[in-house]
Amino acid sequence: MTKWIKRLPLIGLFLLSHIGTQACSIADNREALARQYFDQKVSGQSGGAIALARFAKTNGFDQELAGTKMYVLEWSADLSIVKDIWKQGNAFVGYWSNFAVLAREPSTLENLALAGSTFFEEESAVRLTGTCQFRQTDNGWRVEECDVKASQVLPRQPQTLEGVVTGPDGTRYWRGYTMEAGGKEYRFVTEFNAGQGKNPSVEGGTCCENGMRIRVTYIPHKNQGNFDVTHILILR
Numbered sequence: 004m005t006k007w008i009k010r011l012p013l014i015g016l017f018l019l020s021h022i023g024t025q026a027c028s029i030a031d032n033r034e035a036l037a038r039q040y041f042d043q044k045v046s047g048q049s050g051g052a053i054a055l056a057r058f059a060k061t062n063g064f065d066q067e068l069a070g071t072k073m074y075v076l077e078w079s080a081d082l083s084i085v086k087d088i089w090k091q092g093n094a095f096v097g098y099w100s101n102f103a104v105l106a107r108e109p110s111t112l113e114n115l116a117l118a119g120s121t122f123f124e125e126e127s128a129v130r131l132t133g134t135c136q137f138r139q140t141d142n143g144w145r146v147e148e149c150d151v152k153a154s155q156v157l158p159r160q161p162q163t164l165e166g167v168v169t170g171p172d173g174t175r176y177w178r179g180y181t182m183e184a185g186g187k188e189y190r191f192v193t194e195f196n197a198g199q200g201k202n203p204s205v206e207g208g209t210c211c212e213n214g215m216r217i218r219v220t221y222i223p224h225k226n227q228g229n230f231d232v233t234h235i236l237i238l239r
Contacts, residue, residue, distance in 0.1 A: 033144050034060040037076050037135040040146040045082065048102035052088050056128070057081040074137040074144065081157070084127040089120045099131060099151040126223075128157040161233060164189070165218040168211045180211045182219075191219065191232045207237035215239050 038058040045055050062077040089105040092098035098121060109120050123129070135149040166184025179192045193203060193210055203219075211217065220234040 033063070033074065033076055033137055034078075036137075036144060036146055037078060037149065040135065041078075041080065041149050044149065045102050049088075049104050052085050052104045052106075053102055054083045054085055055080060056083040061132070072139040073147075074139070076135045076137065078133060078135060078149075080131045080133075082129045082131065084123045084125055084129070086125050088123050090123055091120050092118060097151070097154065099129075099154050123156075127159075130155045130157055159222050161220050162223050163218055163220050165216070165238070168213055168215045168217060170213045182217065191221075193232075193235070203232040203235055205235045205237070208239075210235050210237060 037060070038055075041058060042055045045053050058078060058080045060076055061079050064075055066073040066075055089108055090098045091103065091105065092100070105120060108122070114120055131151050132153045133149060133151040136147040137144045138147050139145075164184050166182040166189070169181045169183050169188070172179040172181045172190050179190060182189050182191070191203075193205070216238040218236040218238055219232045220236075222231040222233065
């Protein structure tokens, strides 16, 4: 009997440890639940035109609402635009109250009814921040809603391409050139860089002569045949 009495504190410690572990497991599961909820919301409402590329918890706090224990999870997420879309909204009301998209450019009258729209090119990326509200139930935490608080279109990362200048492209007003790289022809201008509004910087000489080997730094776009060059390095 004495032997069992001595073991009781140990059993109690085990039970407390088990309960504590289970509680931590439930709490830690909230980020995964929020990610799953948000992912389904994005893909479902956009019809697959937008994909969730990243989702991460940034903060969180307990909250009580009408006697019910709640939890607010703050998050940051990156969206990837899978194909060209138009998104309803404007700079004042925002674009991400939902993830429904338009497959074509709306007319002027449609834009008025939609409070404006913005074009998002395929392969664009958007960073969102927001919150998810959780309610505590008998079966654990349940996501009630996820709301977007702020958004930012992420700049495209510069890339480089090395090739040979094949000659002028016949541009009348700007000094345009063509280059061949990897069996594909590319076009660019040096007097005025489309999309950048400035001349690209040139290093290693004067650009460009037929047969000159160059390495260009450019901003990628869906139409890779014409790209925005930011820097030219003459290699020859």
